[in-house]
Amino acid sequence: MESAIPQNLEMKRSRHKRVPDDYQPPYPSFVARYKPAVSRVVMAYFGVQYRGTTRAAATEALVEIGGRFAVEVGPSHWDCAQYVDQAGHTNVVSVAYWDDIACFDAWFAPAREAWTGKAREGIGTFIEVLRPSVERHETLFSSLGRPEGVAAIADGMSGEVQEHAYWGGMRDRIPLSQTDAMTPGGNPELIRDGARLRVKAHDNLCLIRSGQDWSDTETSERKLYLDDVEPVLREGMEFLRDDGLGIGCYANRYMRVLAADGSVSEKSYGQSWWKSLAALERWAESHPTHVRIFGAAMKYLSTLGPSAKLRLYHEVTVAAADEQFFEYLNCHPKTGMLAAVETAST
Template identity: 75%
Template sequence: MESAIPEHLQTARTRHRRVGDDYAPPYPSFVARHKPSVTRVVMAYFGLQSRGAPPAAAEQALARLASDFATADGPSHWDRASYVDEAGFTNVVTVAYWDDRQIFDRWFPAARERWTGEQRTNNGFGTFIEALYPSVEGYETLLSSLGRPEGVAVLADGMSGEVLEHAYWGGMRDRIPLSQTSEMAPSGAPRAIRDGARIRIVPHDNLCLIRSGQDWGDTEAAERKMYLGDVEPVLREGMDFLRDQGRSIGCYANRYMAVVGRDGTTTEKSYGMSWWKSLSALERWAESHPTHVRIFGAAMKYLSTLGPAAKLRLYHEVTVARADEQLFEYVDCHPQTGMLNAVQTVEAA
């Protein structure tokens, strides 16, 4: 059993884990391991929003983005998902990952201008960029199985063995290296500033992002029926609560999306991603809110019934980012989109 925090990021604790060294998790889980030379990663979400199916110009913009990704300084990994949001708009969200901020900084300006800047072609759709640049001390991953990593874990050099810090309330925090010495509490409040056609969100310190995914592609008939019939509806109910009422508990915005292939076809994968005021707010929902208690109960019943035979793959990544590690900008998007939902008014630049 190893710690989720790699050796080179371990330090003398001033804040203690929620469990002791003799804790034994009831089932195995794993974390992604980067090379020690990796000090910062980039998670950049490029969103496209339209009323109804994306128009031809939007499809062209998506194709151009994929072409930009294929250039020398493009991301090491990217994937795409879609969903219909609370206002009835179709959103196509492409998330790209880098493990070198300097490479990203070379690539980003031209792509940004085409997506939300002066070179953007406004043909009946909105666009947005939501990006984080956390240090490796500021985020954690967790995967239920080895092989076929998702999200930022695809960039890793390898995977851990079985880790100690999981399957208890507080494990998410305990896996983040900064938690050894920092409370990671938020400070300040987000503001919106109009910058030409763009609306920029000026964020606050220690904003929290979670991406949490499911892959049922390997499941066979009985397990698939159990997941899609007993677990997924409860998960969707919780995701809808966060989307529609999340602000009351510190969730600024939530998207529950279907992953689509490079050719646009729907896959047997989904993920939820949400922006939170703080890690603490996310923890409180996870530990005690009825919607997550039901998700947790359905998942535990499913996993305890199937045991090691379960073929459902689960993963998540949780990031706590400083204000200077965040970028949010929106063009022609409705006011409930992403971090626009976190503010009441838009100031002039």
């Protein structure tokens, strides 16, 4: 049994784990392992927003950013997903990951200018970037063999880890939690740059990407997931999208991952911005919407046991203020971190 925190990031704890040292989790889970030389990663969300007849322009923009990803200093991995937001706009988001900050810095300035520096008729564009040190984020996977998100740029996966299957495990897997409460500081502010809107968030903003992959499931398991679990998950995701601000969730997207040919795959993920890790923890532990999600998932997994083919994962980041970048052009005022800034609509 390994610790989720790699040996090179272990330090003397001033803040203790939620479980004793001899805790044994009831089922296996795994985390991504980076090469020791990797000190920082980049998670860059490039989004396009449109309604109805402007789909062709959105598609053209996505092809353009895909071409920029493919250059030598581009990301090591990217994927694409879509959803329809609370205002009825389709949002398609390409998420790119780097483990080399120098490559990202060389790549980003011209890509940013091309993406949010010029208006495209009928569509909005946005960029949301975190570049956390590896001490500030964690991953968790229910099975091996198919890394998703930021784990796709890792060196590999761990063996079975101890810090999971209990409330507080998410925090305990973040190396910085050994010594830091990761308390948020300040409030989001809006910065206007011509037509572009930038959001300056605050220290210890939290991001979660939490995914589901049912592509390996067979008939009975697939029906059980799609009939009994997914609707409850969707209800929780829609609550966070529509009413999350009151509990510290700035924005939530429940996305369907797109295959390479643009078709909708049998993968989804929720991606949300939170005021703090503590706010995310409170929702996960006690809010009725997540209690129902957890209950449906546990019933599903207890019914199927080790034969379950559903794959689950997440990545959680608590970013310092200088590790964040949010910029929006011609997007509606509830888009992403714009929703966190009350003055964005004035």
